[in-house]
Amino acid sequence: MEPNVKAVQPQFRSGISGPKPGGMGFVFDDIHGLIPGPPETDGTSFTALLELPPPQAVELLVMEDFPAKSMPPPIFPSNIALSDRASMFSIFASADNPPDSTNIISASSSMKIDSVKQEPLESEHHRNSSSPAVSNQSLKSIKRKEREKKVKESSKKSKKLEANEASDGSGEQLPYVHVRARRGQATDSHSLAERARREKINARMKLLQDLVPGCNKISGTAMVLDEIINHVQALQRQVEFLSMRLAAVNPRIDFNLDALLAAESESSIDNSYLGMFPPSIWLEGQLNGSRQQQSWLIDGVHPSRVDDTSNFITPDNSLLSYDSPPNSVSLHSSQLKMEL
Amino acid sequence: MTMNILPPNSSAIKTRFAVKFIQAMKRLSKRRGMGDRYKRYRATRAAACVSMASAVGPEWAWSRAVLRKIKRRRLLRQFRVSRKRRLIERTTNPRQNLGFGQEEDLRGLVPGGKGMDYCSLLSETAHYITCLQAQVQVMADILHRSSP
Numbered sequence: 318m319e320p321n322v323k324a325v326q327p328q329f330r331s332g333i334s335g336p337k338p339g340g341m342g343f344v345f346d347d348i349h350g351l352i353p354g355p356p357e358t359d360g361t362s363f364t365a366l367l368e369l370p371p372p373q374a375v376e377l378l379v380m381e382d383f384p385a386k387s388m389p390p391p392i393f394p395s396n397i398a399l400s401d402r403a404s405m406f407s408i409f410a411s412a413d414n415p416p417d418s419t420n421i422i423s424a425s426s427s428m429k430i431d432s433v434k435q436e437p438l439e440s441e442h443h444r445n446s447s448s449p450a451v452s453n454q455s456l457k458s459i460k461r462k463e464r465e466k467k468v469k470e471s472s473k474k475s476k477k478l479e480a481n482e483a484s485d486g487s488g489e490q491l492p493y494v495h496v497r498a499r500r501g502q503a504t505d506s507h508s509l510a511e512r513a514r515r516e517k518i519n520a521r522m523k524l525l526q527d528l529v530p531g532c533n534k535i536s537g538t539a540m541v542l543d544e545i546i547n548h549v550q551a552l553q554r555q556v557e558f559l560s561m562r563l564a565a566v567n568p569r570i571d572f573n574l575d576a577l578l579a580a581e582s583e584s585s586i587d588n589s590y591l592g593m594f595p596p597s598i599w600l601e602g603q604l605n606g607s608r609q610q611q612s613w614l615i616d617g618v619h620p621s622r623v624d625d626t627s628n629f630i631t632p633d634n635s636l637l638s639y640d641s642p643p644n645s646v647s648l649h650s651s652q653l654k655m656e657l
Numbered sequence: 658m659t660m661n662i663l664p665p666n667s668s669a670i671k672t673r674f675a676v677k678f679i680q681a682m683k684r685l686s687k688r689r690g691m692g693d694r695y696k697r698y699r700a701t702r703a704a705a706c707v708s709m710a711s712a713v714g715p716e717w718a719w720s721r722a723v724l725r726k727i728k729r730r731r732l733l734r735q736f737r738v739s740r741k742r743r744l745i746e747r748t749t750n751p752r753q754n755l756g757f758g759q760e761e762d763l764r765g766l767v768p769g770g771k772g773m774d775y776c777s778l779l780s781e782t783a784h785y786i787t788c789l790q791a792q793v794q795v796m797a798d799i800l801h802r803s804s805p
């Protein structure tokens with residue numbers, strides 16, 4: 318193992334400058350972080366890395382330079398113990414971390430577990446091939462295939478965690494997991510927290526986009542926010558409009574609460590809301606679930622109406638008329654189905 | 658990734674809101690001193706907002722803000738004390754606001770939005786939108802049923 322290590326180390330540096338000249342500067346930090354790990358012979362990950370022929374090991378380590386290509390997860394040919402420990406590390410990582418970074422870590426660990434599970438299969442393949450030359454070539458071909466398949470992000474994060482094991486080299490407990498930054502991004506804790514926060518905000522924006530009808534097609538945060546603001550304003554105006562009309566109607570209404578509550582407890586979810594009112598007010602035969610859905614659909618169309626008219630004193634016909642543009646109705650029906 | 662709280666069960670909220678709103682409307686119709694006036698409209702609107710907020714519950718910041726505002730208004734109406742405006746520090750992260758002052762618009766729209774960070778503002782907005790939609794549906798339904 319020792320001569321291997323000595324042979325490999327200089328070749329790392331030459332290998333970097335040799336076949337891949339472009340943009341090497343960023344990778345030096347990573348490799349310098351890895352190289353000082355003492356070469357141990359108890360089958361830890363770093364030596365497993367070194368078992369690979371040098372150019373391929375360099376390829377693995379230098380992968381961050383080429384965002385265009387997709388990259389495979391590092392394949393450790395004959396070390397299944399590594400993959401087991403890797404999965405263990407990911408579990409430890411998710412357990413030990415403060416809640417802020419668990420988002421990143423759990424996401425990466427879930428992706429990593431997927432990639433790690435593939436490694437035992439491939440390592441078995443490698444074991445079956447007897448001669449090292451053959452195994453090298455099979456490694457190359459497999460790696461080439463996997464480059465086309467694998468996603469850059471997951472492989473990068475898996476590489477991060479396994480590279481951490483390499484630099485650690487010690488027992489089975491990590492105090493915390495180092496999350497490697499992507500190329501061109503700062504690595505201090507502030508920007509990491511910033512990035513986590515940004516991802517949270519983007520997730521919430523996505524939710525809002527799904528909620529507001531017609532926001533899916535718009536790209537760009539500013540316009541989506543505009544749409545959201547318009548939607549909220551329209552809904553608030555609708556509430557005011559409806560309360561005005563209810564206030565006008567109010568003295569004549571007879572709310573029968575007993576019938577309300579009794580009907581509510583009996584009926585199913587779909588109809589529970591229908592059973593609110595005494596039968597005298599019901600229009601017979603018309604207040605089924607379908608019609609209620611339709612009336613709810615119609616109400617969902619109102620934002621567009623109220624926006625257009627922007628006029629509270631609309632005639633009664635506008636509220637009670639059921640002709641509506643089909644696309645918004647379908648949108649709202651899908652929304653209803655989502656909610657219910 | 659931490660997900661937002663699941664979108665509220667719409668029919669449950671609708672039921673709760675409808676019950677409370679109808680109770681409030683009953684009380685309102687029995688009250689004296691309400692002619693054919695603007696006052697009744699304002700009281701109805703306040704009843705709608707309060708019943709929605711109390712149906713939602715105190716776990717959401719916007720519902721707490723609505724209830725606080727209504728309580729304050731009632732106390733003020735009783736005692737006619739001049740209001741003190743509380744200045745709440747706004748914690749805006751300028752990097753997040755890329756648009757044309759949309760964030761402050763949103764804060765102005767969502768009740769209780771001024772004292773929140775951007776992240777929770779977005780989730781509050783999402784919940785507020787679903788509750789507003791439910792409220793609109795219920796109120797329109799009541800209107801349709803009561804005056805065929």
